[in-house]
Amino acid sequence: MKKIYLIAVVIALAAGLATYFFANELKTSKIVTGVDEAVVLIALQDIDENTILTADMFQEVTMPASGVSYGTVSKTADVVGYMAGMKILKGEQLMAAKLIPVGEKSAEGRLSYQLENGMYAYTITVEIEDSVAYFIKEYDCINIYDKLSGSGTPVLENIPVIKISDYTANIQQDNGTEITSYSVLTLALTKDQIPKLMSINDYRIVLVSFVESQNIADDIANADIPENRNEKPQINHGMGEITTAPSETE
Numbered sequence: 560m561k562k563i564y565l566i567a568v569v570i571a572l573a574a575g576l577a578t579y580f581f582a583n584e585l586k587t588s589k590i591v592t593g594v595d596e597a598v599v600l601i602a603l604q605d606i607d608e609n610t611i612l613t614a615d616m617f618q619e620v621t622m623p624a625s626g627v628s629y630g631t632v633s634k635t636a637d638v639v640g641y642m643a644g645m646k647i648l649k650g651e652q653l654m655a656a657k658l659i660p661v662g663e664k665s666a667e668g669r670l671s672y673q674l675e676n677g678m679y680a681y682t683i684t685v686e687i688e689d690s691v692a693y694f695i696k697e698y699d700c701i702n703i704y705d706k707l708s709g710s711g712t713p714v715l716e717n718i719p720v721i722k723i724s725d726y727t728a729n730i731q732q733d734n735g736t737e738i739t740s741y742s743v744l745t746l747a748l749t750k751d752q753i754p755k756l757m758s759i760n761d762y763r764i765v766l767v768s769f770v771e772s773q774n775i776a777d778d779i780a781n782a783d784i785p786e787n788r789n790e791k792p793q794i795n796h797g798m799g800e801i802t803t804a805p806s807e808t809e
Contacts, residue, residue: 595624598633599652606647612638617653628652673721674747681753682745691766693740697723700772706761714755717772719747
């Protein structure tokens with residue numbers, strides 16, 4: 560009788576081991592079918608904050624979509640030239656939130672990130688006349704005159720305005736409160752332009768038209784705009800329905 564129990568125990572152990580190895584084989588098997596896949600960028604090295612990203616820092620990896628984190632980047636070409644806003648670890652899936660565009664108007668965070676190489680931020684005080692009745696807005700360009708010189712020639716021309724008002728007002732504007740009046744403008748100047756502006760004791764500011772500041776007058780003239788063009792473009796609403804966008808007076 561004891562021999563029968565012993566044989567039963569051996570068989571049970573053998574069956575258990577067989578089940579274990581079979582389950583382990585399924586667990587470690589790399590053959591997966593019928594699973595949605597996605598491509599994600601994986602960092603090939605540790606990348607410090609403020610590092611300009613290059614193609615050799617990442618690898619495009621195809622993996623099950625369920626394992627891809629929300630907000631990750633999938634194409635190497637999309638990140639080259641960006642700056643790391645925070646440290647990126649080797650093997651990490653690259654999050655778009657960690658990318659900072661350098662020298663672009665859309666850059667978030669520090670104002671210094673928005674300045675192109677060789678440009679410097681310089682803030683001046685303005686009154687309602689100097690600000691063209693507060694119609695000067697971000698990314699407009701201005702000419703600056705020296706009122707005491709009596710010259711009709713501007714001291715500085717086509718100077719970009721990168722911020723209006725102070726930091727607090729800009730944060731409020733980001734949250735939906737428009738800046739409608741201000742006492743300072745922040746400009747983008749070259750190193751040579753800074754002393755010229757500092758030498759002016761009494762200045763007057765003139766707003767430059769967008770067409771002139773971007774030098775696109777010839778492009779508009781060469782566009783050959785039809786005389787019968789609609790005041791506003793027509794809008795396609797689908798299902799064959801097309802309407803003309805209402806004018807601002809409607």
